Amino acid sequence: MDRKKADSPDGGKPKEKVFTLDKAKVGELTISPAEGEAIKLKREGTGWKMTVPAAVPADATAVDAMLGSLESLEIDEVVTENPAGLADFGLDKPKLSLEVVSQGAAAPLKLLVGGKLADGSGVYAKLPASNRVFSVASWAVSSFEKKPFDLRDRDLLHVKRENVKTLEIAGPEGGYALARGDKDEWAFTKPLVTRAGRWPVDSLLGAVENLRMESVASEDAKDLKALGLAKPTRTVTIGLLDGSSKTLEIGGGAGDKKWNARLAGAPLVAVIPGTLVDDLAKGMAELRAKRLLEVATYEVEGFDVREGALKKTCAKSTTKGKDGVEKAQWKRTAPDSKDVDTNKVEDALFKLGGVEVVEFLDKPKEASAYGLEAPAFKVVLRMGGGKGEASVELGKKDGAIYARRPGDTAVLKLDPAKADELIKAFGEI
Numbered sequence: 001m002d003r004k005k006a007d008s009p010d011g012g013k014p015k016e017k018v019f020t021l022d023k024a025k026v027g028e029l030t031i032s033p034a035e036g037e038a039i040k041l042k043r044e045g046t047g048w049k050m051t052v053p054a055a056v057p058a059d060a061t062a063v064d065a066m067l068g069s070l071e072s073l074e075i076d077e078v079v080t081e082n083p084a085g086l087a088d089f090g091l092d093k094p095k096l097s098l099e100v101v102s103q104g105a106a107a108p109l110k111l112l113v114g115g116k117l118a119d120g121s122g123v124y125a126k127l128p129a130s131n132r133v134f135s136v137a138s139w140a141v142s143s144f145e146k147k148p149f150d151l152r153d154r155d156l157l158h159v160k161r162e163n164v165k166t167l168e169i170a171g172p173e174g175g176y177a178l179a180r181g182d183k184d185e186w187a188f189t190k191p192l193v194t195r196a197g198r199w200p201v202d203s204l205l206g207a208v209e210n211l212r213m214e215s216v217a218s219e220d221a222k223d224l225k226a227l228g229l230a231k232p233t234r235t236v237t238i239g240l241l242d243g244s245s246k247t248l249e250i251g252g253g254a255g256d257k258k259w260n261a262r263l264a265g266a267p268l269v270a271v272i273p274g275t276l277v278d279d280l281a282k283g284m285a286e287l288r289a290k291r292l293l294e295v296a297t298y299e300v301e302g303f304d305v306r307e308g309a310l311k312k313t314c315a316k317s318t319t320k321g322k323d324g325v326e327k328a329q330w331k332r333t334a335p336d337s338k339d340v341d342t343n344k345v346e347d348a349l350f351k352l353g354g355v356e357v358v359e360f361l362d363k364p365k366e367a368s369a370y371g372l373e374a375p376a377f378k379v380v381l382r383m384g385g386g387k388g389e390a391s392v393e394l395g396k397k398d399g400a401i402y403a404r405r406p407g408d409t410a411v412l413k414l415d416p417a418k419a420d421e422l423i424k425a426f427g428e429i
């Protein structure tokens with residue numbers, strides 16, 4: 001057998017590309033395995049559609065990655081220019097064939113893929129219009145060995161978390177609704193107005209954004225009752241910044257921690273993993289702001305703190321050290337002007353974010369029941385980056401410490417030890 005090695009980078013010359021191909025100009029791609037279903041993909045605008053074996057949206061990212069592999073595909077070794085036959089290379093009945101139609105091209109580009117090399121490092125391949133047999137890397141070819149489901153668009157919602165304005169959840173644990181405020185903070189609007197935790201809400205939004213179907217229960221469901229979707233067990237209604245909304249309906253179980261789900265009104269019913277359902281089952285309690293204030297100390301530009309009749313005002317400035325690194329410097333501006341220990345300020349702000357809520361009183365009595373008619377402590381933070389102000393006030397009653405946040409229906413019962421540490425830390429500034 002005549003074997004002619006292609007030039008390699010080690011020899012000073014780049015390897016030869018299989019195709020001269022610009023993936024941005026590819027309009028159609030057909031993958032035809034010897035066993036299994038053929039797949040035909042067609043570009044539509046900025047996306048892709050699968051036309052064979054079914055007319056469904058395709059995963060544009062997956063298709064783009066595959067075209068990138070095809071564009072960069074290199075010949076590892078020229079095996080022979082004149083093969084006596086193709087059977088020795090598995091090319092008499094190719095295991096896989098690829099066809100690419102590009103804009104402006106006179107004819108489609110085609111590649112036939114045969115058997116593996118003896119050492120498994122590559123596979124034999126050839127172009128239909130040429131006698132030459134060459135090898136390409138196995139890992140490169142594996143990117144084309146796809147089943148139709150691998151290349152279809154599995155994103156049910158097509159939602160980016162930064163575009164979500166509201167969330168409304170209904171389920172056996174009870175219903176609730178959330179809205180994003182102007183300062184990018186989340187709060188419940190139903191069943192009461194109260195603060196939501198930034199990180200647990202972001203985690204839920206991440207689960208919504210990353211939801212992908214694992215399989216298809218029905219491409220065109222006629223019997224929703226059989227799939228548990230005639231009366232969905234749970235619904236997630238997502239309000240978007242552009243004013244539109246989408247509702248995910250979740251129905252009956254579909255095996256081990258899997259559920260049937262669909263976009264409301266859509267014929268497709270998908271099987272989704274249980275991760276999102278597990279998050280929803282935790283209910284409203286999981287999403288509440290369980291810290292007194294969620295504070296990033298570097299965002300605080302100044303604050304007013306009042307303990308009893310004493311009020312202090314502090315402001316931050318920044319200076320550059322000899323190493324060019326900016327350093328924060330805090331100064332008290334009222335009732336007197338004095339430099340204060342930056343470490344003490346940052347410690348107090350850190351403690352503000354560390355005080356835990358031990359109980360939410362969602363139907364509070366009058367303020368005097370919690371010592372909040374004349375708060376023992378109040379702090380107002382002035383935030384940078386156009387985030388306005390954040391504040392909280394504390395009251396003491398019968399040995400307990402309570403808190404109230406602006407615009408929050410609930411009164412918060414706090415961990416008394418940490419609340420006392422907080423008051424002490426601000427008192428030392």
